[in-house]
Amino acid sequence: MMKLTPQRQAILDIINASHRHWDADELARAMSDAGQSIGIATVYRGLAALESQGLIDSIQLADKKRYESADKAHHDHMVCTECGHIEEFSHQTIEQLQLAAAEEKGFTLTGHQLVMFGLCRQCNQAQGT
Amino acid sequence: MMKLTPQRQAILDIINASHRHWDADELARAMSDAGQSIGIATVYRGLAALESQGLIDSIQLADKKRYESADKAHHDHMVCTECGHIEEFSHQTIEQLQLAAAEEKGFTLTGHQLVMFGLCRQCNQAQGT
DNA sequence: TGATGTAACGATAATCGTTATCATGCTCAA
DNA sequence: TTGAGCATGATAACGATTATCGTTACATCA
The missing domain is CATH 1.10.10.10 (Winged helix-like DNA-binding domain superfamily/Winged helix DNA-binding domain)
Structure with missing residues (x-):
């Protein structure tokens, strides 16, 4: 300890x-x-x-x-490639589908990481200008 | 070019x-x-x-x-943390749910990466021995 | 109380993947 | 043929992280 x-x-x-x-x-x-x-x-x-x-x-x-x-439930992340802003999201169904996919391949999952890249709302608008 | x-x-x-x-x-x-x-x-x-x-x-x-x-359809990866083996998988529904989640947050997705970690079938068995 | 063992600290060197620099070389169009 | 422009390759530099090592804090036990 x-x-x-x-x-x-x-x-x-x-x-x-x-x-x-x-x-x-x-x-x-x-x-x-x-x-x-x-x-x-x-x-x-x-x-x-x-x-x-x-x-x-x-x-x-x-x-x-x-x-x-760690004071929150599990979640994944979206990272803005423009400003670095990180948005969190969680999706029960995605988690479940991941588990199922792992099982299908014989994998025992210990963790996973889903990171999505893109432009956040703000940078989207700045872009449009 | x-x-x-x-x-x-x-x-x-x-x-x-x-x-x-x-x-x-x-x-x-x-x-x-x-x-x-x-x-x-x-x-x-x-x-x-x-x-x-x-x-x-x-x-x-x-x-x-x-x-x-790049001669294959898009897919994501499972990485065995024991032996480094990389297994590929693709899941249409997960992709769609990701898009929907991004949209909800105002993100314009340019890419994403889902990596799952765990033990592959072989290392699972070796472990059990 | 004081010796001892264990783990953390902090400065700094080392590591490792990756990128920058720069002199040289190749290729293609004028 | 020349020269502009991009690619090459050796090597230095970079940045995040880890290892090293002497020192320090703290708990335990005689």
Whole structure:
């Protein structure tokens, strides 16, 4: 069982207090800005520890991994390729169909990640201008 | 319009002649083994060029990008976290539900990627032993 | 109380996939 | 033939992440 150190608690608090998807660097900067500087390696280790305990969730994007609060039901993500905005959505039926598809192939699912790319509503409109 | 140079043709041939999902390094090694050595930068540029022409497809996994033939209908992937085996599957209904979910959020979809993780049939059995 | 063991910390080096740089080479149209 | 323009390949650079290693915090036990 991991130790919930002050640093890890702080990371967890930051993530839980927001609706954002954070990367390691942003978290280190946020803590630094709050006067509590932290080593970047500690951030990575803390995130891994928190995630392994199920205290936070993550999505792996092409470039980097981002973390969010685990205080929500499972959901997937739409990422705006223009502004980086991340929209969440969940779809019961999609989940079920995934499970069925896995079973059909003999796979025991441990996880999945569905990421959709496109333009968000705002960037759509900006585009149209 | 890009130039389909001998190097790019060779990359395309290797990919099309197989059912595998290749990364840049494997392709460079395959060509080297075949007596036609190639610079790694050329591989990356070639892959990007071929993909932008729709001649090959790719999936972005956590660690690296992998390329496969575009000679097939769209499909998604199941990746075995034990042995790396990649299984393909396609599901019309999932696709449609994704589109609908995007529309609902005001997103204009340009692409998506669904990757499921788990144990393949073989690793499942090995596990049980 | 003090020794000891364990795990976390933080600075920094290392790793690894990928991209940028730059000098050189090929090809095709003028 | 020339030269513009793109491709090549060696290699440096980059960025996210992980490994290393000496140090530190803390709990346990004699």
